[in-house]
Amino acid sequence: MAVTTRKRATLKEVAQAAGVSIASVSNVLNERGYVGEKARNRILDAIEHLGYRQNRAAKSLKTGEFPLIGVVLPNVSNLFYTSLVESLMDECRKYKMAICLLSTKDKAEGELECVDYLLSHDVMGIIWCAPLTDEVEIEAKIRDFPTVFIGRELEKYDCIVADDYQGGYELGKLGLSRGHSKIGVVTGPLERDIVKKRQAGLEAAIKGRAEIIWQYQSDFSNITPENIIATIMRCEATLVVMPNDFSAINLMKILTERGVRIPQDVSFVGYDNSDLCEYIQPSLTSVGQPRQSIAEEAIQCLIERTKTPDKPSRTIVKPIQVEVRDSVKYC
Known part of the structure; x- marks a missing residue:
């Protein structure tokens, strides 16, 4: 359900903070055209201060690039996550997207390293499964970057969880x-x-x-x-x-x-x-x-978040089902 709205810094706000034109900010971000050293430094300072990040989904649509999403897993040997990744890949194919997959090996200290790697490699968004990292640290790291969490509820982000x-x-x-x-x-x-x-x-x-x-x-x-x-x-x-x-x-x-x-x-x-x-x-x-349903919701939420960054966050709870077989007897 909706709990909060997070304001994403805009290109216009960066330009205003740096005292330059929007075109100059765009030139710095896309490494084109000429921008003086002093103006460039002001722009970079404003980007850092405001926590501005480009909308990679929009950029990919304009340039025809193949969008890349990052997926952070606790452990690739876990059968649930193996199947979940297959379902995520199926969903990504529908939208002509690719996956960069990283495993933390069930270590909390490895999670932020994985996220840093993804943020530095131009992914359009992140799907982060069952994080152990403290919520305050998570917010400080990803800020308003399009991120969907699976297996953990976080107040300020889109989350998909099983019941x-x-x-x-x-x-x-x-x-x-x-x-x-x-x-x-x-x-x-x-x-x-x-x-x-x-x-x-x-x-x-x-x-x-x-x-x-x-x-x-x-x-x-x-x-x-x-x-x-x-x-x-x-x-x-x-x-x-x-x-x-x-x-x-x-x-x-x-x-x-x-x-x-x-x-x-x-x-x-x-x-x-x-x-x-x-x-x-x-x-x-x-x-x-419901692995397939979880994957579908996660990809859809991520796409919606990249297109509408200021929309309220939500948590989606998916139902479970017990499959009774021969391993449980009547006493």
Whole structure:
């Protein structure tokens, strides 16, 4: 929903601040024509002071260039983001745009470096997925540059998020409906908004009717710590909730090799509903996020933002759906 309007500095305002003509500012920005050194310095100072950035989308339309958008991901090995990138590329082809893809490897300190790189390489806009960077730092870095966020809500920017609270809640309801009262949970990094919301939804669903008897935090990557495996093999929980499908499938494989029967001994649920869920044995129950719809909304929001930079920001929440398969038994 609309929460704020951000004023983008205009070419005219830069010219007024520098005491020059709009044509002179345009010449400096496009490196053409002659502008005296003193005037050039005043223009550059005004650009820096006002935080002015060119509208790359408009420039691309005028020049016939192939617009480039930047995409910042936490981790390219995560199956959800792999599929999301494919969907983003499909959408970009519709608008004759290309993608510059960067991964932060789940490190907050790498995010601003990625954004700096994109800003210095003339992208028309940025799609930033699940950022860990503080909101104040984000605003100081990108200012009014066309940016759409996926997987995190930020007050002053366009954001596309799945209903992660509902995702956790539906998993809790599923567990209760099948008689599971002791649940083990492997989460992603708890500093991520999506993880907090999933956890809150799960806890709300089972409150007073079931309990989380153990919980481990992971980094969303390949999860095989022996302490998690040992805990599961003690059969303390009848249902294990995993942070994504890849980690769930990997852990199920290891446990099966060690003689644990799934779902007879322990049930599993994943998150993201990747294509692999249907092809393993037993097939994996998982929460599906609408990747194609998220990609469509993100590209559309970015295009609209480049064309109308002063329009109110908005957050779009996409529904989730639990795909129930063979990995969850009735107790």
